[in-house]
Amino acid sequence: MNNTLLWSFIGVLFVLLVWAFYKRYKSLKNYNPANDSDKLVLLTDLNFKKTIAKGVTLVDFWAEWCTPCKIQGPIVSEVAEELFDKATIAKLDVQAHQKTAQQLGIRNIPTIIIFKDGKVVQQFVGVKTKSVLVKAVNKALGSD
Numbered sequence: 536m537n538n539t540l541l542w543s544f545i546g547v548l549f550v551l552l553v554w555a556f557y558k559r560y561k562s563l564k565n566y567n568p569a570n571d572s573d574k575l576v577l578l579t580d581l582n583f584k585k586t587i588a589k590g591v592t593l594v595d596f597w598a599e600w601c602t603p604c605k606i607q608g609p610i611v612s613e614v615a616e617e618l619f620d621k622a623t624i625a626k627l628d629v630q631a632h633q634k635t636a637q638q639l640g641i642r643n644i645p646t647i648i649i650f651k652d653g654k655v656v657q658q659f660v661g662v663k664t665k666s667v668l669v670k671a672v673n674k675a676l677g678s679d
Contacts, residue, residue, distance in 0.1 A: 571626070572612040574619035578627040580634045587650040591622040591675045593668065596639075596646040598630040607645040607662050614668045622672050651675050 578586055578594065586592060595611045597604035608626070615624035629636040629644060639648065647659040649671055656675045659667070 571608060572615040572619075572624075574624065575612055575615040576623055576625035578625045578632070578635070580632045583627065583632070583635045584653070586623060586625060588653045590652070591656075591672060592650045593618075593622060593624050593672055594648050594650065595624075595626045596629050596636060596641045596644055596648070597626060598628060598644055600630070601644050603662050604645045607647075610663070610665050610668070611647075613665050614672070617665075617669060618672055621676055621678075624672075649675050 576586060587594065593611075593614065595604075595607060597608065611624060611626065618624060627635060629641055643660050645660075645662060647663060647668065648655055649657045657671050659671075
């Protein structure tokens with residue numbers, strides 16, 4: 536009796552786990568950068584240097600084909616919503632704007648770089664949480 540109950544419990548957990556992974560896969564598959572925050576600045580090779588020149592700027596280097604980037608994208612949008620009045624929060628598609636990515640030596644994505652007055656202050660590789668990014672931007676702003 537106890538053995539049957541245990542296997543039933545494990546079966547339910549397995550089904551829930553598969554369902555959760557499927558839901559996550561569907562949300563990643565349907566990720567569209569056009570749905571990002573309107574407070575997020577979209578960078579190009581042409582406007583990159585001017586955008587990072589003054590103040591604090593967080594830049595998410597990403598590509599459409601990158602699954603971890605699809606996880607990071609909505610997080611960066613949330614940061615933009617929270618910090619738009621303090622810092623510039625931006626994204627640069629490394630596939631479409633390779634010149635800037637090459638100049639900065641971006642080898643892995645997602646990469647997030649925080650600039651202050653055009654200089655690199657901090658760099659992250661891989662998916663980072665909203666709290667990590669907000670803390671890093673506030674540190675660059677001097678308001679830890």
